[in-house]
Amino acid sequence: MINQTLQEYNRVIKACKNIFLKKTRDYGTAWRILRLPSITDQIFIKAQRIRSIQEKGVQKVDEDITSEFVGIINYCVIALMQLKLQDRAELEIPASEVENRYDQEIAENIELLLNKNHDYGEAWRDMRISSITDIILMKLYRTKQIEDNQGQTLISEGVEANYRDMINYAVFVLIKLNFAIHETH
Secondary structure (H helix, E strand, O other): OHHHHHHHHHHHHHHHHHHHHHHHHHHOOHHHHOOHHHHHHHHHHHHHHHHHHHHHOOOOOOOOHHHHHHHHHHHHHHHHHHHHOOOOOOOOOOHHHHHHHHHHHHHHHHHHHHHHHHHHOOHHHHOOHHHHHHHHHHHHHHHHHHHHOOOOOOOOOOHHHHHHHHHHHHHHHHHHOOHHHHHHO
């Protein structure tokens, strides 16, 4: 089962990365100007829109929820990159470096996925997409609280762990929705 999950995970990430790299070619690394709370809020907007569409059953903007889950993944990767780039002042980073950093962050996420899948037995496959959306929103509220506390926690993991979990949950939804299969054909 884990080999299937890895194949599905990699297909989803390949499609997300393709979108990310095309936007990097269009916009450069304009996202470098964003502070972490601004990135968190951007992810929050996407997750809130997904929940709103799920609750109302109707959408008025012609972008389905899959694009929002892709955005959650890519903005979480941006947040992880920003965490490691905090000491660098320049806004523009070469596309090749951005791609390498994207791959490094995803490699760390795959390691997390393998460890958690071992312990939880792929429980995500039996979860409702609406529940995963709620978990992502909960992790966003946690992240916002940690940011408001200047990163200080008493017992909890920091923002990095929450961004990583959100990536994996968003990938799980896209696997459940067969996103990468539609995107790559």
